[in-house]
Amino acid sequence: MPELPEVEVCRRLLAPKLVGRRIASVRCGPPSYFFLTPPRRLEQSLVGEPVTALERQGKYLLMALGEGRRLLLHLGMTGQLYIAGARSPRLIRRVERERLAQGSAAVESDPHTHLMLEFEDGGPGLRFRDVRKFGKVRLLAAGESDSRLDKLGRDALSVDGELLFAASRGRKVPIKTLLLDQGVLAGVGNIYADEALFLAGIRPTRPARRVTREQCARLAEQVRRVLERSIETGGSSISDYIAPDGNDGQFQNERRVYAREGEACGTCASVIKRIVIATRSSHYCPRCQR
Numbered sequence: 001m002p003e004l005p006e007v008e009v010c011r012r013l014l015a016p017k018l019v020g021r022r023i024a025s026v027r028c029g030p031p032s033y034f035f036l037t038p039p040r041r042l043e044q045s046l047v048g049e050p051v052t053a054l055e056r057q058g059k060y061l062l063m064a065l066g067e068g069r070r071l072l073l074h075l076g077m078t079g080q081l082y083i084a085g086a087r088s089p090r091l092i093r094r095v096e097r098e099r100l101a102q103g104s105a106a107v108e109s110d111p112h113t114h115l116m117l118e119f120e121d122g123g124p125g126l127r128f129r130d131v132r133k134f135g136k137v138r139l140l141a142a143g144e145s146d147s148r149l150d151k152l153g154r155d156a157l158s159v160d161g162e163l164l165f166a167a168s169r170g171r172k173v174p175i176k177t178l179l180l181d182q183g184v185l186a187g188v189g190n191i192y193a194d195e196a197l198f199l200a201g202i203r204p205t206r207p208a209r210r211v212t213r214e215q216c217a218r219l220a221e222q223v224r225r226v227l228e229r230s231i232e233t234g235g236s237s238i239s240d241y242i243a244p245d246g247n248d249g250q251f252q253n254e255r256r257v258y259a260r261e262g263e264a265c266g267t268c269a270s271v272i273k274r275i276v277i278a279t280r281s282s283h284y285c286p287r288c289q290r
């Protein structure tokens with residue numbers, strides 16, 4: 001599932017290829033829960049719109065159009081947003097990689113490609129492909145918001161210790177649960193929460209209210225650090241494609257605890273443990289994290 005870093009990598013790659021261009025035509029797949037705005041309305045409303053910016057809030061992308069209108073894009077579980085004709089086979093799922101190797105251009109557009117934008121300059125268009133259709137597209141009128149955006153807390157890339165400290169006072173929930181609360185911090189996924197807690201030396205089960213101000217500062221710093229590092233490594237390995245499951249970036253090679261249950265901690269050699277907190281797998285070093 002694309003997490004904040006993958007979405008930010010996607011934004012950084014696509015922004016320079018989209019901003020300043022004007023939409024000439026729109027093609028949508030058949031109506032489905034993918035479309036929060038009906039396909040026919042998108043096809044009518046988007047034509048002629050300039051793309052003035054590509055922004056991100058948590059895991060949502062917002063394409064700024066003319067006069068305050070915005071296109072909300074969410075990658076869901078398997079969404080891929082890319083420029084037509086992109087060829088970056090190592091980041092495409094194996095079946096498509098094989099099709100490409102056989103010289104097929106089928107990946108350009110298939111039954112899973114739900115949204116296709118072409119531009120007035122005649123250059124390559126934008127494609128939104130999503131096999132499982134948990135992605136979302138919604139056109140927002142000027143000044144209109146979306147309840148999904150309104151519920152988001154501070155973007156995790158700009159978290160600071162004071163915010164975590166304030167949010168955790170009086171909270172009995174494990175600190176890990178608080179980190180994953182999108183209303184507190186937008187965009188922290190399971191892997192980044194586990195890694196940041198390890199780097200900050202805090203056990204994921206610790207009640208949030210018992211994390212000190214100093215530890216909150218350290219934790220906030222590590223949350224930013226793991227996210228930024230993941231963006232860097234994702235950025236270095238992705239050209240036009242975004243991995244459908246976020247696993248193709250290099251960050252996974254730098255995991256210290258996440259999904260390393262039973263392996264030795266790189267710092268102290270203790271055995272890394274896995275427990276379940278609020279239905280999510282959590283990994284930690286019993287010696288380095290208190």
Ligand SMILES: [Zn+2]
Nearest residue numbers: 265268285288
């Ligand atoms: Zn350790």
